[in-house]
Amino acid sequence: MFTGLIEEVGHIQRLRQEHGITKLAVKGQQTVSSLVIGDSIAVDGTCLTVTRTAHSLFEADLSEETMARTTLGERHVGDPVNLERPCRPTDRLGGHFVTGHIDGVGSIHEISVTEGTWWFTITYPIALRPLLVEKGSVAVDGISLTVGRLNDRSFGVAVIPHTFHHTTLGNKSAGRRVNLETDLLGKYVVRYLERLGPLTQKMPLTESRLQELGFG
Template structure:
């Protein structure tokens, strides 16, 4: 589990294809002594397992599913990537609950610079728009952000200068593709309602029902 607060922007050193799977090596300023082999690290929002480390480099295995559902398989040598170590019990949750399981790939359709901030508009598959709400949370390439606006085909976010300088977002432009993870709470609620676990005749979805079901 992660928070969406980026700890370092690493650089891709090697990408080795192994059939439909792959192995990614990233140079990083993260303290490697704090990362054991087998630990989880979010790389551009995708939860990967550290399988080797040497010098200032970490190596991760990527499954066929990961490469198919994310942008990791298209990374080039020298590409910057957002890195975050897994959340430790007792750490502050400064972003939101992030699983590192990417839902889909979105495309940047607009970038507008306004008063030192950057506003990005992303084009998304229509079937995922129901998981996004204005002022809700979304993860873009591993970064916890607040949704500004939502439509059936996309959404927008505002990037403050600090976030831009500490992540890869300052370097993306229209046409770029990014990994998106929607808020896990919304997906659980949808699943709960679709299976009839919350009786609709009791007044629909209320704070009391969410509390009884363990969401609050």
């Protein structure tokens, strides 16, 4: 489990194929120094397992599924990537619950600057629409952000200078694709309501009914 607070920006040092598996090697500093084989680490929001460590490098395997369903399959040697180690039970939860399981890939439609804040407008797969809400949380390349604007095709997030300069967002431009993970708690609510579907046809989901079910 992660929180979406990026600890460090690392750089891809090597990509190689071995028995049908892509081996990804990333160089970092403080984040990498404490890693051991078997640890989890989020790379651009994607949870990976450390398979090898050497000095300031770690290596992880990328399955075909990971390559196809995240942006890691588009990365090249030298590219910067966001790094975050899993949170511990005693850590402050400064962002939100992030699993590292990518829900879909979006695209940066526009970047604008207003009074020292960067606004990123990101298009998203239509399947994610029920899982996005204004003022709700979303992880963009592993970064915990708040949905400030939302329509049926895109959402907007405000990025403060610290986040812009200390994550890969400072290297992004319009047209770049990004990993998206919607809020974990929201997924369970949507799934629960879907399972109530047959019941809600007989008993509509009013505000009072939702309160009876434990919401609100």
